[in-house]
Amino acid sequence: MPWFPEDWIDEVVVRNDIVDVVNQYVEIKPRGRGYFGLCPFHNERTASFHVSPERQIYHCFGCGEGGNVVSFIMNLERIEFVEAMKLLAERIGMPLPEGTNRERIRQDRNEKQQFLDINKECARYFHQNLMEPNGKDALDYLKSRGLDARILRIFGLGYASNKWDGALNHLKGLGYTDEQLLKAGITVENAEKNRIYDRFRNRIIFPIINVRGEILGFGGRVMDDSLPKYLNSPDSPTFSKSINLFGLHLAAKVRPLEYLIIVEGYMDVISLHQYGFSQAVATLGTALTTEQAKLMRRFSPEVYIAYDGDTAGQAATMKALDILRDAGCRVRVMQFPNKLDPDDVLKQYGPEYFGKLMDKSLSLIDYKLSKLREEHDLNTTDGKVDFATAAAQVLAEVNNSIERDAYIQELESLLGIRSRAIYDQIARIQAMNRKQNKGQRNSTGKYRYTKNKTRTVVLKPGSVKAEAHLVNLMVQGKTNAAKVIKGLEGLTLQDPLYQQTVVIVQSLLKRKGEVSEALVLSHMEDKEDIRKLVDIFQQEMEYDNIDTFLSDCLNNVAKGIIERQRQELQSEITIMDREGIEDPDKYKSLLKELQQLNHKLST
Numbered sequence: 001m002p003w004f005p006e007d008w009i010d011e012v013v014v015r016n017d018i019v020d021v022v023n024q025y026v027e028i029k030p031r032g033r034g035y036f037g038l039c040p041f042h043n044e045r046t047a048s049f050h051v052s053p054e055r056q057i058y059h060c061f062g063c064g065e066g067g068n069v070v071s072f073i074m075n076l077e078r079i080e081f082v083e084a085m086k087l088l089a090e091r092i093g094m095p096l097p098e099g100t101n102r103e104r105i106r107q108d109r110n111e112k113q114q115f116l117d118i119n120k121e122c123a124r125y126f127h128q129n130l131m132e133p134n135g136k137d138a139l140d141y142l143k144s145r146g147l148d149a150r151i152l153r154i155f156g157l158g159y160a161s162n163k164w165d166g167a168l169n170h171l172k173g174l175g176y177t178d179e180q181l182l183k184a185g186i187t188v189e190n191a192e193k194n195r196i197y198d199r200f201r202n203r204i205i206f207p208i209i210n211v212r213g214e215i216l217g218f219g220g221r222v223m224d225d226s227l228p229k230y231l232n233s234p235d236s237p238t239f240s241k242s243i244n245l246f247g248l249h250l251a252a253k254v255r256p257l258e259y260l261i262i263v264e265g266y267m268d269v270i271s272l273h274q275y276g277f278s279q280a281v282a283t284l285g286t287a288l289t290t291e292q293a294k295l296m297r298r299f300s301p302e303v304y305i306a307y308d309g310d311t312a313g314q315a316a317t318m319k320a321l322d323i324l325r326d327a328g329c330r331v332r333v334m335q336f337p338n339k340l341d342p343d344d345v346l347k348q349y350g351p352e353y354f355g356k357l358m359d360k361s362l363s364l365i366d367y368k369l370s371k372l373r374e375e376h377d378l379n380t381t382d383g384k385v386d387f388a389t390a391a392a393q394v395l396a397e398v399n400n401s402i403e404r405d406a407y408i409q410e411l412e413s414l415l416g417i418r419s420r421a422i423y424d425q426i427a428r429i430q431a432m433n434r435k436q437n438k439g440q441r442n443s444t445g446k447y448r449y450t451k452n453k454t455r456t457v458v459l460k461p462g463s464v465k466a467e468a469h470l471v472n473l474m475v476q477g478k479t480n481a482a483k484v485i486k487g488l489e490g491l492t493l494q495d496p497l498y499q500q501t502v503v504i505v506q507s508l509l510k511r512k513g514e515v516s517e518a519l520v521l522s523h524m525e526d527k528e529d530i531r532k533l534v535d536i537f538q539q540e541m542e543y544d545n546i547d548t549f550l551s552d553c554l555n556n557v558a559k560g561i562i563e564r565q566r567q568e569l570q571s572e573i574t575i576m577d578r579e580g581i582e583d584p585d586k587y588k589s590l591l592k593e594l595q596q597l598n599h600k601l602s603t
C-alpha cells in the first residue's frame, strides 16, 4: 500500500458511509434491508444495483460489479487507489496522514501544474499554426488522409513549423523560462554549441492527452519520408510513455464501453475515430507494457488487437496477447488482408468491412494455433508431430477443460493423431509448469502469492467451496474471524486471493480488533479481486451450528491440500513411469509418500 498507514485507510473507509457516497452519483431508494438503484456500471432499466448500509458494500445483480466505498470511487471515477483515498479523505475533511510530506506534495503539485500549463499553451500554439498560412502544407496533408475539421479539433492536432525557435519564442513570450521549457521537453539543448531550440520542427503534432483531459506531451510525425518518422516528448517525472495511451481520453467517453481496440499508430487511432470506432487507442511509440494493459483492463475487459498485417505487426501481436491476457483482458485478434494496416483497410474497404473483420477476429488460442499451422507443413509426418507438440504447449494454457477438449478434438481430426497422445503431452507440460511455478512461489516471500498462469490441478469442489465459506465467515465480525484464523493455523488456502484475505483479516484483528467486509476490501487494490470477494460475501451459508460448520469446512480444506499434494506426486510418478526410472530410490520414496497420502485421505 503506497505510503498510507493502514489505520488511516481504515478510518477513511469507516467515516465515508457508502450510502451517502453512492447517493452523490446514483439515485438509490430504500428497499428491504438496503438500497436499490440503476447500476452505473452497466446499461439497465430495472434497478439491480444494491447497496448495503449494514455491510457497507455494494453489488450489482446484473453485471456482477461489487466492492466497498473505495472500489466504488475507483470504478466510477476511473482513478487509482491512492487518488480514491485522497478524494474520500477530502470529502470528510480528514487530513492526509502524519508523515506525509506536505511541503513536498505541494511542490510536486506546483511543478506538475506548471508542466501541464506549458503543454497546454504549446498545444494551442501548434493547433493555431495548423490553421495559419504557414501550416497549409500540413493541413493539406491531413485532409488528404481523409480527416475533417471535427477530428482535427477533438484530437487537438497541430503543426510545428520549420523553425528552430517557434515554440521557444512563443512560450518565452508567455513568461516561461528556458529551464522550464527544457524540463517540459518542449525544447532541446545542444550543450556544445550552447544553444536551445525546438524539439519538434516541421512535423504534424499529436497531443498526448490523459483521461482527465490533461496534455502530457506530444508525438510529432513527418510529412515526407525523412527520419525519424515519429518523435515523442521525452519521459519526465510527470510523463511516462509506458503508462499512458493515445486516444484513451476519447475512448473513455464511449458508454457503455464494451471493448477497446488497440492499434499501432496515432494515425490509425484517428482514422478509426473518423469512421466511428471511438474505442481505439495506441501505445506511445513503444511496445505494449503491463501497465498499459492494466490501464485498458480498468476501462474494458475486452480488447481487440488490430496491429498491422505485416511481419513486424504480427510479432508485436504475439507479444501483446500474453501481456493483455495476464492483465485479465479477454483478447481478440483482428487479421487484415494483404499486410494492410487498419487505416488502409478503412480507406480501401470501408467501416462495414472493418466491423466484419472484428466479428471474424480470433480468440487468443485460435490465433496462436493458426500461426503455428502456418509455420508447419502438415503434409509431412514430421510437420504434424512438430505442430502437435507446439499446439500442446498452447493448449496447456487453457484452464477450462471443456474448452481444451474441444480444441484437442479439432486437432485430432485435423492431424489424424490419437488425442491420447496430445493429452499426455499437455499433462507433461503442465507438470513442468507446476514445478516452475512452485519454485517461483517459494522465492517471493511470505505473504506474496503469485497466481499460477496455468492453474491446472483440478481441486475437489468440496475444498474450493469450503475455502470460500471460510472467507465468508471470516469477514463477519471479530468473533467469527478469530475462530477461523485459529482453525487455519498451519494451513494455507489454495486460492491465492483467499489466502491474501486471511493475511488481511489477521492484520485487522491484531491492529484494530475489528473485522468487516468493507474493511477487508479496502486493503485490496485489484478490481477483479474485489469483485470476486464481494461475490463470495453475497453467498448465503446454511448451517445449524457454526462450530460444526466451521470444523467441517476446515476438514475439507485440509483434505483438499492433501489431495493436491497427491495429484502432484501422482503426475511426477506417471512421468517417471513413462520416461524411465533414473533414480530408483527417489521413485520408491515417492511411491511411499503417495501411499501415506492415500491413507490420510481415506481416514
Ligand SMILES: [Zn+2]
Pocket: 039, 040, 041, 042, 049, 060, 061, 062, 063, 064, 065
Ligand atoms: Zn451493473
